[in-house]
Each structure stands twice: as structure tokens, then as C-alpha cells.
Amino acid sequence: MLQNFVMPDLYPAAPEIFLLLMSFLVLFVDLVFGATHRWMAALLSVVALLGCAAITLVTTDGQTTLTFGNMFVDDLLSDFLKLITYFAVIMMLIYGRQYLAERGLDKGEFYLLVLYATLGMMVMISAANFLTMYLGLELMSLSLYGLVAIDRDNPRGTEAAMKYFVLGALASGLLLYGMSMIYGATGSLELAGVAQALYQGNTEKAVLVFGLVFLVAGVAFKLGLVPFHMWIPDVYHGAPTVVTMFIGSAPKLAAFAMALRLLVYGLFGLAVDWQKMLLIMAVLSIGLGNLAAIAQTNIKRMLAYSAISHMGYMVLGLMSGLVGGQLDPFTAINAYSSALYYTVAYVLMSLGAFGMVLLLSRAGYEAENLEDFKGLNKRSPWFAAMMLIIMFSMAGIPFFIGFFAKFAVLLAAVKAGYTAVAVIAVMFSLIGAFYYLRVVKLMYFDAPVDSAPITAGLDLRVLLSLNGLAVAAFGLFPDAVMLVCTTALMRSL
Amino acid sequence: MNSQLLSLAIWVPILGAVLVFAVGSERRTLVRWLALAVAIAGFLVTIPLYTRFDATQSGMQFVEQLPWITRFNVWYLLGVDGISMPFILLNSLITVFVVLAGWEVIEEKQAQYMGAFLAMSGLMNGIFSALDGVLFYVFFEASLIPMYIIIGVWGGPNRVYAAIKFFLYTLLGSLLMLVALIWLFLESGGSFSILDWHQLPIGIKPQILIFIAFLVSFAVKVPMWPVHTWLPDAHVEAPTGGSVVLAAIALKLGAYGFVRFSLPIVPDASHTLAPMMIALSLIAVVYIGFVALVQADMKKLIAYSSISHMGFVTLGFFIFNQIGVEGALVQMISHGFISAAMFLCVGVMYDRMHSRMIADYGGVVHTMPKFAALFVFFAMANSGLPATSGFVGEFMVILGAIKTNFWLGFAAATTLILGAAYTLWMIKRVVYGPAGNPHVAELQDIDGREFLVLGLLALCVLLMGVYPFPFTEVMHASVDNLLKHVALSKL
Numbered sequence: 001m002l003q004n005f006v007m008p009d010l011y012p013a014a015p016e017i018f019l020l021l022m023s024f025l026v027l028f029v030d031l032v033f034g035a036t037h038r039w040m041a042a043l044l045s046v047v048a049l050l051g052c053a054a055i056t057l058v059t060t061d062g063q064t065t066l067t068f069g070n071m072f073v074d075d076l077l078s079d080f081l082k083l084i085t086y087f088a089v090i091m092m093l094i095y096g097r098q099y100l101a102e103r104g105l106d107k108g109e110f111y112l113l114v115l116y117a118t119l120g121m122m123v124m125i126s127a128a129n130f131l132t133m134y135l136g137l138e139l140m141s142l143s144l145y146g147l148v149a150i151d152r153d154n155p156r157g158t159e160a161a162m163k164y165f166v167l168g169a170l171a172s173g174l175l176l177y178g179m180s181m182i183y184g185a186t187g188s189l190e191l192a193g194v195a196q197a198l199y200q201g202n203t204e205k206a207v208l209v210f211g212l213v214f215l216v217a218g219v220a221f222k223l224g225l226v227p228f229h230m231w232i233p234d235v236y237h238g239a240p241t242v243v244t245m246f247i248g249s250a251p252k253l254a255a256f257a258m259a260l261r262l263l264v265y266g267l268f269g270l271a272v273d274w275q276k277m278l279l280i281m282a283v284l285s286i287g288l289g290n291l292a293a294i295a296q297t298n299i300k301r302m303l304a305y306s307a308i309s310h311m312g313y314m315v316l317g318l319m320s321g322l323v324g325g326q327l328d329p330f331t332a333i334n335a336y337s338s339a340l341y342y343t344v345a346y347v348l349m350s351l352g353a354f355g356m357v358l359l360l361s362r363a364g365y366e367a368e369n370l371e372d373f374k375g376l377n378k379r380s381p382w383f384a385a386m387m388l389i390i391m392f393s394m395a396g397i398p399f400f401i402g403f404f405a406k407f408a409v410l411l412a413a414v415k416a417g418y419t420a421v422a423v424i425a426v427m428f429s430l431i432g433a434f435y436y437l438r439v440v441k442l443m444y445f446d447a448p449v450d451s452a453p454i455t456a457g458l459d460l461r462v463l464l465s466l467n468g469l470a471v472a473a474f475g476l477f478p479d480a481v482m483l484v485c486t487t488a489l490m491r492s493l
Numbered sequence: 494m495n496s497q498l499l500s501l502a503i504w505v506p507i508l509g510a511v512l513v514f515a516v517g518s519e520r521r522t523l524v525r526w527l528a529l530a531v532a533i534a535g536f537l538v539t540i541p542l543y544t545r546f547d548a549t550q551s552g553m554q555f556v557e558q559l560p561w562i563t564r565f566n567v568w569y570l571l572g573v574d575g576i577s578m579p580f581i582l583l584n585s586l587i588t589v590f591v592v593l594a595g596w597e598v599i600e601e602k603q604a605q606y607m608g609a610f611l612a613m614s615g616l617m618n619g620i621f622s623a624l625d626g627v628l629f630y631v632f633f634e635a636s637l638i639p640m641y642i643i644i645g646v647w648g649g650p651n652r653v654y655a656a657i658k659f660f661l662y663t664l665l666g667s668l669l670m671l672v673a674l675i676w677l678f679l680e681s682g683g684s685f686s687i688l689d690w691h692q693l694p695i696g697i698k699p700q701i702l703i704f705i706a707f708l709v710s711f712a713v714k715v716p717m718w719p720v721h722t723w724l725p726d727a728h729v730e731a732p733t734g735g736s737v738v739l740a741a742i743a744l745k746l747g748a749y750g751f752v753r754f755s756l757p758i759v760p761d762a763s764h765t766l767a768p769m770m771i772a773l774s775l776i777a778v779v780y781i782g783f784v785a786l787v788q789a790d791m792k793k794l795i796a797y798s799s800i801s802h803m804g805f806v807t808l809g810f811f812i813f814n815q816i817g818v819e820g821a822l823v824q825m826i827s828h829g830f831i832s833a834a835m836f837l838c839v840g841v842m843y844d845r846m847h848s849r850m851i852a853d854y855g856g857v858v859h860t861m862p863k864f865a866a867l868f869v870f871f872a873m874a875n876s877g878l879p880a881t882s883g884f885v886g887e888f889m890v891i892l893g894a895i896k897t898n899f900w901l902g903f904a905a906a907t908t909l910i911l912g913a914a915y916t917l918w919m920i921k922r923v924v925y926g927p928a929g930n931p932h933v934a935e936l937q938d939i940d941g942r943e944f945l946v947l948g949l950l951a952l953c954v955l956l957m958g959v960y961p962f963p964f965t966e967v968m969h970a971s972v973d974n975l976l977k978h979v980a981l982s983k984l
Contacts, residue, residue, distance in 0.1 A: 324965070377646075381517075381605070392638060397630035397664075404562070407671070408625070409566065414675045420674070426668040433664055437657055445645040445653050482564040 009067040012074030015052040023115045030108025036291050038106050040095060045111040046090055048131055049118070053086045062491050066128060070190050075129035077492035080484065081125045081253050088250040088347050089118050091463060095355045096242030098457045101364040103151065107239060108488045110150055114246065117143035121254035127261055129278060130179040130189045140254060141168050144247060148239040160238025166263035167231045170375065175218025181211025191266035198269025212270050213307060216277050221298055222255040223311045226284035230359035235306035241361060241368065242438060244300055245354035248307055249347045256343040264336060278319035285312030287427050290432035300368050302351035302435060303353055307392060309432060312407060314342040316425060320416035333493065337486040338408035344481065352467040354392040359383060359464055362455045375448025384443045386468030393471045395436040396429050400475035407481070496555045499571040499622045501538040502581055504533060504642065506588065507615035510608040516605040527595060530605035532592045535614060536585040542578055548926045548967045551974030553624060553688070561628070567685050570625040576822060577621045577970030578750055579964060580745055582831045587741045588614040591734040593946050594837055598844050599647060606647060609639040610734060617742050621749065626674040626685040633746065634667050638742065640735065648730040655730035661721040666710035673706035694983050700762035707755045714747025717807060718777045721800045728796035733840030736792060740799050742831035745825050748806045752975065760979045767934045770811040774902050777804025782911030791839045792849050794919055795832065798875060801908060803830045808905060809890040812897045813979060817963055818972050820889025826964060827882035827957055834871040834950040841943055845936055851919060856928035865924045866948045871912040872920045876913035882957035
């Protein structure tokens with residue numbers, strides 16, 4: 001047996017291996033110094049992620065390399081997504097430093113779980129096989145379940161973790177079931193093998209579509225699309241704000257990668273079928289997300305529903321690759337890169353929005369109600385302006401990045417012939433504008449109820465300012481990020 | 494030739510606004526003078542647009558072109574013709590007056606107030622000079638943000654309702670336009686240039702759909718009956734400066750949109766639907782005129798009068814003859830001056846009495862003779878007295894309408910009676926008669942700053958009324974070209 005063993009090429013997986021080794025170091029350091037020097041685990045985690053970023057940047061060659069028996073792929077798309085993931089996680093760690101310390105949550109477990117969740121996302125992003133995909137997904141999900149419950153004395157957090165776990169396990173089951181069906185029909189677990197089998201056409205269509213339904217359901221759960229969105233509001237609301245910020249940012253990139261790899265790389269032959277499924281879910285998500293967000297008084301819940309609607313818009317791009325069943329490579333890349341751009345833009349805005357919630361929170365006080373934003377312009381004009389930028393960007397008003405993200409997916413949708421869907425989507429974004437406007441109204445038009453000074457540290461202030469300005473700057477100059485998204489997809493498809 | 498004049502007209506006020514924000518509201522004197530300096534600089538950079546303008550040409554001038562979003566072939570493409578150029582000057586000039594009007598009365602967050610108006614001014618110049626569909630849209634929507642803040646922060650008691658209503662109403666319109674822009678982009682094979690779209694052949698059915706998408710967007714902005722209901726709310730609640738900018742400039746954006754987009758891009762649909770547009774315009778002119786008659790609130794009355802006057806503008810566009818279209822454009826500029834002045838007059842009284850109700854006044858002339866003279870003058874202009882700018886535009890549109898159909902002209906001409914009725918009746922009740930109550934008897938006449946602002950506006954109104962040639966001269970070639978273009982079918 002052993003003489004058949006071929007050492008796989010580890011080079012494409014260098015960032016993952018590095019992160020894994022660093023996580024051991026964090027574990028060790030926390031064991032030895034955790035009681036006295038809590039900051040060391042945090043610092044090491046940031047260093048680990050920066051190291052990953054450096055490795056990813058150095059090893060980027062624009063080539064698509066498969067390794068581990070074609071189970072793991074390293075291409076430009078995965079490099080790009082991983083880089084954004086590292087930075088999203090680093091930002092989350094900096095945003096959360098003070099919040100965690102004030103609540104005694106800055107334990108070694110927190111950083112370890114974050115690192116393992118990140119590792120899971122990286123594996124998902126690079127998955128070229130159903131099994132790798134599932135492995136990454138579970139590593140990420142299990143770490144996230146733990147993170148949601150990290151404040152174990154908080155019953156709401158524990159409840160949210162329980163819900164998340166039960167529903168997440170169900171979704172994983174659905175996904176696995178779908179994968180097994182497709183394996184049964186095509187005889188392959190590799191995405192490329194599945195695509196090949198579909199292309200040759202001698203497969204059982206009924207079994208395939210049956211499996212596809214389960215697969216799409218699993219993907220929709222991770223993206224939080226209606227009707228698989230139930231966990232989002234409760235988890236966003238119940239988890240500590242830092243964890244909410246984490247769940248609301250980087251995992252969206254991983255979920256996007258999962259959707260793209262499974263549906264486009266693997267099951268493109270069934271695109272006509274899954275586009276229809278995505279269409280229904282996109283419209284429902286945009287509709288329900290925007291309508292339900294109006295009724296919220298808790299900003300974390302509001303942002304949860306807003307996340308549902310944003311993922312709906314993102315899927316609008318994802319479902320526009322194939323026009324009338326005909327493949328035009330340019331249109332397809334256009335559509336998928338618009339979805340990628342939307343995801344990246346959303347992650348940036350989401351980090352900023354939750355960063356604002358963290359800014360207003362202080363020891364013993366969670367600023368998670370919309371009321372807490374009242375009169376912010378009187379307390380701090382600068383951060384009110386930052387929140388204004390983020391809110392208008394989420395509402396899709398120019399000159400901010402959110403507008404160009406919506407513009408790109410709408411363009412893709414109209415190009416694919418879904419003009420009516422585009423009209424429905426923009427009408428719901430009008431409804432959505434109302435609740436974003438309400439936040440601006442609270443900040444600018446109302447008198448403050450909470451007049452306590454903002455105690456957030458300098459690191460949070462600087463990062464939040466940079467984040468808000470980035471939302472504006474990438475809106476004024478949207479070209480670069482759009483080009484990167486397109487190039488990454490073009491080189492990787 | 495690449496000239497940077499239009500970029501200066503856009504970015505000088507916007508960057509100035511950033512500077513004003515940075516100074517902060519604590520240093521009030523510095524903020525005011527800085528804002529005034531920026532506003533004046535913003536106006537000065539637009540003057541060469543007029544002096545160097547070649548009135549014999551109908552094409553775009555001062556064109557600037559830079560790549561912006563290469564991925565979607567979107568360009569930073571600016572240029573003006575005789576139709577759009579005057580509005581840039583008007584806008585920049587009005588901004589100076591707005592800064593002066595807010596000099597003392599704004600006590601809270603003055604830096605944000607001044608900055609919002611400056612930013613607004615730059616964005617509006619962007620709207621009037623953008624020749625790329627996406628660029629236009631971006632300016633068009635971004636200008637909602639400062640206005641939303643202005644109404645909501647410095648407005649009257651019901652300001653929150655008015656601000657949100659204003660924002661959502663206008664957003665409703667522009668979102669449909671976005672879909673139409675995307676459709677045109679795909680149909681034209683990947684171009685967002687408005688000038689390319691002018692040449693694009695389109696079938697009648699899509700033309701009608703596009704016309705409707707544009708109509709919703711621009712009709713809300715104009716505003717046309719029946720989507721005008723946001724305007725009285727917004728006007729009444731907005732601070733004086735906000736009302737001035739809304740009436741003088743923001744309303745012109747919708748009308749400008751018709752000339753820049755609807756007429757040349759979908760000419761056949763414009764012709765087909767012209768009867769509907771004319772009917773809507775006449776309803777605005779006549780029905781809204783009656784509505785204005787019964788208003789008890791001066792700002793509301795002027796707001797309805799604005800809707801009625803803008804009805805004249807849309808009427809002028811959709812009768813498709815030279816004098817009608819030019820009259821409509823003259824009316825737009827003239828209304829920019831007159832409505833600005835009327836709102837400033839009400840603002841002057843509001844600052845002293847904190848009431849906009851007609852019933853709270855009476856006999857203002859006894860205590861404020863200088864002010865009364867100017868107010869009466871603007872009221873006369875508003876009702877279209879010859880030798881004021883209000884007359885020129887209305888007269889030209891009525892002439893154009895009679896050329897098309899006598900009864901059309903007749904119906905339009907009723908505005909001269911209605912306009913005079915509601916304006917002068919208000920004047921009678923506010924300015925003349927015995928002093929209405931003891932507070933009126935204690936009023937102070939206008940100071941030098943207020944006199945300067947109103948006096949300059951009066952001068953503009955008079956000049957334009959006596960000698961409108963400099964205004965019509967620059968737009969002549971462009972209007973001629975537009976009408977020739979619209980007469981050609983695209984089918």
C-alpha cells in the first residue's frame with residue numbers, strides 16, 4: 001500500500017498549513033501565558049492571518065493548480081477570496097478587541113475558534129471535491145456554533161447557538177444527501193468529474209435534479225436565502241456583537257465560493273434548473289428581507305434581515321450567467337463577477353455597520369437598539385457621517401460602493417432577460433431605503449437619549465473611519481475592485 | 494480640447510463643502526465666511542462657461558472625457574450645450590444667495606448646513622453637465638442625500654415626515670430610470686453615452702416603456718400632477734435655504750431630464766404620448782392654480798404656484814415648437830430667480846415672526862417699507878407682469894401653444910389670471926391693510942445683507958424681463974437642433 005503513496009504537492013495549500021501550525025502555537029501560548037497575558041493570543045492570531053496573506057500573495061501565480069488528488073484547487077479566485085477573508089477576520093479582531101476584553105470573552109478559545117473557522121472557510125474556498133467542500137463547511141460551522149455560545153452565561157447566546165446548530169446540522173444533512181445523489185448519478189465526487197459527466201449527458205436527469213434540489217437548499221441555508229433564512233435573525237441577535245460581525249462578514253465569502261464551486265464549476269450542466277430555483281429564492285429574499293427589516297427595533301436584527309435581502313441581490317447576479325439556456329462566456333463571467341463584487345462590497349459594509357454597534361457599546365452596555373443611534377450627530381458628527389455613508393451605501397445610493405454593487409447585478413440580470421425581476425428588485429430596494437433612512441433620521445434628526453461619551457479605543461475609531469471612507473472611496477473609484485473581480489473569475493473558470 | 498471648467502464647477506463646491514465640514518460648527522464666523530468664499534468661487538468658475546460659450550454651435554461644448562468604470566464602459570463625460578449651460582450659472586449663483594440667507598438664522602450645526610448646500614450645488618452642476626447615463630444617475634441620486642439632511646435637521650415641526658417622503662418619492666422615480674438606463678446600455682451594444690443614445694433606433698413599444706420609466710422619474714422631480722404631493726410638504730418644512738434650492742434648482746432637474754433624455758432618446762413615444770403630457774401640464778397649471786388660491790400658509794402657496802409654473806414648462810416642451818421650448822427654458826430660469834426670491838421673502842418674515850400663516854400678518858408695509866417694495870415686485874413677477882422675467886417665458890409658451898391649437902393656448906393663458914389672483918391676494922392680506930397684530934407693528938425692516946440678496950435677485954428678474962436676448966441667444970442653436978432631432982422618427 002505504502003509504495004503507492006505519492007506525497008501531494010503541499011505548495012498550493014501553504015496558507016492553510018501555515019494557519020493550522022499557527023493555531024497550534026496560539027493554543028500553546030494561551031496555555032502557558034493565557035492567564036497573565038491575554039493579548040498574546042490575539043496578537044498571534046492577527047500575525048497568523050497576516051502571514052497567511054503574505055503567503056497567499058507570494059504564491060499567487062494566476063495558474064490553476066490541483067493537488068491532494070484533485071481535491072484541492074488553488075486558483076486566482078481562491079487567492080482573491082482568501083485575501084479578502086483574512087482582512088475581514090483581521091478587521092473583526094481589531095474591532096472586537098475592546099468589546100471582548102470588557103466582557104471577559106477574550107479567552108484563548110475565542111481566537112482558536114476564529115482561526116479554525118477561518119481555516120474552514122479557506123478549505124471551502126479551495127474545494128474541488130464534494131468531500132473537501134463538506135470538510136471545510138463543517139470545520140467552519142462547528143467553530144461558529146461554538147463562537148455564538150462563547151458567552152455561556154448569556155441565555156440568549158446559548159439559545160441562538162442551539163438553533164444555529166440544529167438548523168445547521170439539518171442543512172449539512174441536506175447538502176450531503178444532495179451530494180450523494182449526484183455522486184450516484186455521475187459516479188464522481190470531483191466537481192470537474194461531475195461537470196464532465198453532465199457534459200457527456202448519459203446521466204439520469206431525474207436523480208440529478210433531485211440531488212440538485214438538496215444541494216441548492218444546503219447552499220441557500222449557508223447564504224441565508226428565504227426560505228432557509230430562519231436562523232439568521234436569531235443568531236445575529238443572540239450572538240455577542242463581535243461574533244455577529246464575524247458571521248455577517250467572512251463566511252459570506254465562503255458561502256459565495258461554495259455556491260460558485262458547486263453550481264458553476266460542478267453543476268453548470270444543470271444551470272437552467274438551478275437558475276430557476278435561485279430566481280425564486282432571490283426574489284423572496286429581497287422581498288422578505290426588506291419588508292421584515294422595517295419592523296425591527298434592534299439594529300442587529302435589522303442588519304440580519306438586511307443581510308438576507310443583500311444575499312438575494314447577490315444571487316441575482318449568480319443566476320444570470322446563462323441567457324435563455326445559451327452559454328456566452330462573456331455574459332457568464334460578467335454575471336458571476338457581479339455577484340462576487342456584490343459579496344465583497346457587502347462584507348465591507350457589513351463590517352462597518354457592526355463596527356458602529358461596537359463603537360457605541362461599552363462595558364456593561366450593549367448599544368444594539370436603534371434608539372441608541374438617536375442624536376449621534378450631536379455626540380460625534382464624524383462617526384454619524386461614517387454611519388450615514390454605510391447606511392446610504394447599503395440602501396444603494398451613489399456615490400458609495402453599495403450602489404455600484406447593485407448596479408452590476410442589475411445589469412447582469414437585465415442582460416439575462418430578467419428585466420421584470422430587476423424592476424421588482426429595485427422596487428424592494430425602495431422599501432429597503434426606508435429603514436436605512438430611519439437610521440440616518442435617528443442619528444441626525446432626533447435628540448440623543450444616551451449621552452454617555454463614546455469610550456471606544458483609538459484602534460476601533462481609526463479602523464471604523466478607514467472602513468467608512470473605504471465604502472465611499474470604492475464608490476468614487478469602483479473600477480479597480482470590479483476589474484480584480486472580473487480578472488479573478490476569468491482566470492479561474 | 495479638454496477644458497476643466499465643468500469639473501471646477503462641480504468639484505470646487507464639493508471640496509469646499511468638505512473643508513467647511515472639517516472646520517466644524519464651533520467656529521461660526523470662520524465657517525460662514527469660508528462658505529461664502531467657496532460659494533463665490535464656485536460661481537466665478539462658472540462665468541467663463543458663459544463668456545467662452547459659442548452660441549452658434551448646437552453641439553456639446555467644454556467637453557471633458559476620462560475613463561471611470563472601464564468594466565461597463567462608463568465615462569466621466571461632461572459637456573454642456575445651450576440648454577444646460579444657463580442652469581449651471583443659475584445654480585451657482587443661487588448657492589451664493591442661499592449661503593447669505595443662512596448667515597445668522599441658522600444657529601445649530603452651521604458648518605453642516607453650509608456644507609450640505611455647497612455639496613448640493615456641486616452635485617447639481619454635475620447633473621446638468623453629465624453626458625454619461627450612469628454619471629448623470631449618480632449625481633441625480635446623490636443630490637438627494639444633502640437635501641434629506643437639510644429638510645430633516647433644520648426643517649419645521651413636521652420635518653421628519655417631509656424629509657422621508659421627499660426621499661422615497663424621488664427615489665421611486667429614479668430607480669425605474671436606472672432600469673431604463675441599463676436597458677439602453679444593452680440595446681446600444683454597450684454604451685452609456687447619452688449622445689449615442691440620441692442616435693439609437695428603438696422600436697415603438699420599448700420607446701413607450703422607456704418614456705414611462707423616465708416619466709415617473711422626472712415627473713416626480715418636476716413635480717407634475719398627480720405626483721406633486723411631496724413638494725408642498727417638503728417646501729413647508731424645509732428651512733428657507735432648502736426651499737430656495739428646491740424651487741430654484743431641484744425642480745428644474747426633472748424638466749431638464751425631459752429635454753436631455755425623453756425627447757431626443759424616444760421621440761416617437763414623446764409624440765405619441767404628447768397629448769397625455771399636455772393634459773397633465775394643463776391640470777397642473779389650472780387645477781393647482783386654484784389649489785394655490787385657498788392656501789393659508791405662504792410657503793404652501795408658493796409651492797403650489799411653483800407646481801403651476803412648472804406645468805407651463807412641461808407644456809412648452811411637449812408642443813414641439815421653437816418658441817414653446819425656448820419659452821419653457823426661459824420660464825425655468827425665470828422661475829429659478831422668482832421662486833428663490835419669494836421663498837427668501839417669506840424667510841425674511843419667518844425669521845422675525847416665526848409664522849408662515851397669512852392670517853398672522855397684515856400691514857407689513859407700515860413697518861417694513863423696503864421689504865414690502867421688493868416683495869410686491871417679486872409677486873408681480875410671479876404673476877407674470879410684463880417687463881419682468883416671469884412674463885417672457887409665459888408669453889412665449891402661450892404663443893407656442895396658440896400656434897398648435899388656439900384652445901390650448903387659451904387654457905394655458907388662464908394662468909395669467911390665476912397666478913395674479915393667488916399671488917396678489919396673498920400680497921394684499923400680508924403687506925397692505927392695517928397692521929394685523931401688535932407683533933407686526935414691532936417688525937424691523939430688512940438689513941443690508943437681506944437687501945443685498947433680494948436686490949440682486951430683483952435686478953436679475955428685471956434684466957431678464959426687459960432684455961431676455963442674452964438668455965435666448967445661447968439656447969437658440971441647441972433648441973433648434975433638438976427640435977430637428979425630435980422631428981425625425983427613430984422607428
